[in-house]
Amino acid sequence: MTNQRVTPEPALRLVGVSKHYGPTAALDGVDLEVRFGEVHGLVGENGAGKSTLLGVLAGAVRPDAGAMWIDGVAYAPAGPADGLARGLATVYQELSLAPHLDAAENVSLGRLPRRGPLLDRAAMERTARAALDRLGAADVPLGVPVGRLSAAQRQLVEIARGLASGARVFVFDEPTSSLGRPEAERLLVLMEELRSDGAAVVFVSHALEEVERVCDRVTVLRDGCNAARFERGDFDDEELVRAMAGRELAAFERTRGTALAEVLLHARRSDGRGQALTVRRGEIVGVAGLVGAGRTELLRAYFGLERDPNWVFEGRAASTPRAHWRGHAGSGGAGLVSEDRAHEGLALERPIDENLCLPRLDRATRGFGWLAPGDLRRRATRWIDALGVRGAHDLRAPIRTLSGGNQQKVAVARLLEADSELLLLDEPTRGVDVGAKAEIYRLVAELAAGRDGAAPRGVLVVSSDLGELLALCDRIAVMVGGVLGAARPADELDEHALLLEATAARPRTRTPA
Numbered sequence: 001m002t003n004q005r006v007t008p009e010p011a012l013r014l015v016g017v018s019k020h021y022g023p024t025a026a027l028d029g030v031d032l033e034v035r036f037g038e039v040h041g042l043v044g045e046n047g048a049g050k051s052t053l054l055g056v057l058a059g060a061v062r063p064d065a066g067a068m069w070i071d072g073v074a075y076a077p078a079g080p081a082d083g084l085a086r087g088l089a090t091v092y093q094e095l096s097l098a099p100h101l102d103a104a105e106n107v108s109l110g111r112l113p114r115r116g117p118l119l120d121r122a123a124m125e126r127t128a129r130a131a132l133d134r135l136g137a138a139d140v141p142l143g144v145p146v147g148r149l150s151a152a153q154r155q156l157v158e159i160a161r162g163l164a165s166g167a168r169v170f171v172f173d174e175p176t177s178s179l180g181r182p183e184a185e186r187l188l189v190l191m192e193e194l195r196s197d198g199a200a201v202v203f204v205s206h207a208l209e210e211v212e213r214v215c216d217r218v219t220v221l222r223d224g225c226n227a228a229r230f231e232r233g234d235f236d237d238e239e240l241v242r243a244m245a246g247r248e249l250a251a252f253e254r255t256r257g258t259a260l261a262e263v264l265l266h267a268r269r270s271d272g273r274g275q276a277l278t279v280r281r282g283e284i285v286g287v288a289g290l291v292g293a294g295r296t297e298l299l300r301a302y303f304g305l306e307r308d309p310n311w312v313f314e315g316r317a318a319s320t321p322r323a324h325w326r327g328h329a330g331s332g333g334a335g336l337v338s339e340d341r342a343h344e345g346l347a348l349e350r351p352i353d354e355n356l357c358l359p360r361l362d363r364a365t366r367g368f369g370w371l372a373p374g375d376l377r378r379r380a381t382r383w384i385d386a387l388g389v390r391g392a393h394d395l396r397a398p399i400r401t402l403s404g405g406n407q408q409k410v411a412v413a414r415l416l417e418a419d420s421e422l423l424l425l426d427e428p429t430r431g432v433d434v435g436a437k438a439e440i441y442r443l444v445a446e447l448a449a450g451r452d453g454a455a456p457r458g459v460l461v462v463s464s465d466l467g468e469l470l471a472l473c474d475r476i477a478v479m480v481g482g483v484l485g486a487a488r489p490a491d492e493l494d495e496h497a498l499l500l501e502a503t504a505a506r507p508r509t510r511t512p513a
């Protein structure tokens, strides 16, 4: 009796969890076990069921079948508050805090301390400060609405909220995908620290090298089912990809393009600071930099989405971008894939096929042609096959029913479908799985080279994924504090060099000494 081994209960146990949406089995009998003191990876292709599983865990999605336990005690949440009450904190990629409340209020939300009839602001600040200090996040301001904080700071507030409520299970939903490299590194270290403190950490990510680095075990989902489970040391990212896809995937390797003489875009700062950026027909140019360096602002200024007297634009595609803004793409001119697909990229309530073919529909309704329903379906199906869009059984279903990564594939496909001369891609593969990433790179490279006898296009890519820029681009410039350095051949650069330049206190000046 005294010799009996005590098996500690797993932090989290799920058995046979299922969730159907009409004919789609988002989850089909999924099992998951996560221990205290481990970081557990959860990976799978776009549409594999990861977000649905997190929704079930957080109490936001009601499963059709299955059972769950937290620390050995049955868990059947009726809503998101139940998770936190049972010590489970979910850190979402999108803002899930109350944006108009500040960090101190968000950390104590649901458990606001009172002194008599009044809120005890001093106690709230003490609690928030203590939790943020534990995270080494003294730089997060307490008195600012969290809607105005950076993505990285908001995540820290969410983790602080979990810590303050005594959470022992932390679930991270693609936490590094909207962060720059330094913030992503900080978050990975934080997850490791939570593990050292004995917490259980679930890490959902498409960044497989990060998964390989920090995870003790990894559960792989495919088509809503368990596909594999790996222990640390038993897998590498190639093995993960094979388990996710159920087949070998061809890696993307680009033969560098040949830039033609024609300048499609020439962007320079009106105050003469830094270098000008030129995109010629036939080439892919990348812009690296930290989050907040001003890269997105450059694209938005070009499109006239924001009044910005800092930038002057010239070149063939410079005169008409605004006219082609509707639907984010158009014939001739330039087209943009926005980094904010939910608000600016897609019409979430409109059908999948309309979202895909919007540029053509736009022209059709303007009297430049007519798109028959059969034609719409054919074009949409072609893209769905080319990019492996999962879950698009019914092309007339609203696009919000697709998983996040599959929505992103549609946003990119739509731009590829338009015949813009200049493509501007802002974080084009955020949330996209490895297989589809390679497919998107291949299609973009083909467009730059001139496919099926079409004229070569020019491409400008903004990305926080340095590997992506190095794989895809002919030349890469780094932006620091709104000022661009010189675009240099990608072959002469590596991630380290780009990161060094991006984190330099001052940008390189026009005339090196």
Ligand SMILES: Nc1ncnc2c1ncn2[C@@H]1O[C@H](COP(=O)(O)OP(=O)(O)OP(=O)(O)O)[C@@H](O)[C@H]1O
Pocket (backbone or CB within 6 Å): 021, 024, 025, 026, 044, 045, 046, 047, 048, 049, 050, 051, 052, 053, 390, 391, 392, 400, 401, 402, 403, 404, 405, 406, 431
């Ligand atoms: N509200 C919904 N209505 C219909 N289908 C849905 C709904 N939510 C999810 N689905 C479907 O369930 C499947 C699983 O989606 P889920 O979002 O869980 O995938 P995921 O693994 O998180 O993908 P991603 O990596 O792209 O975020 C997909 O086929 C998706 O289209």
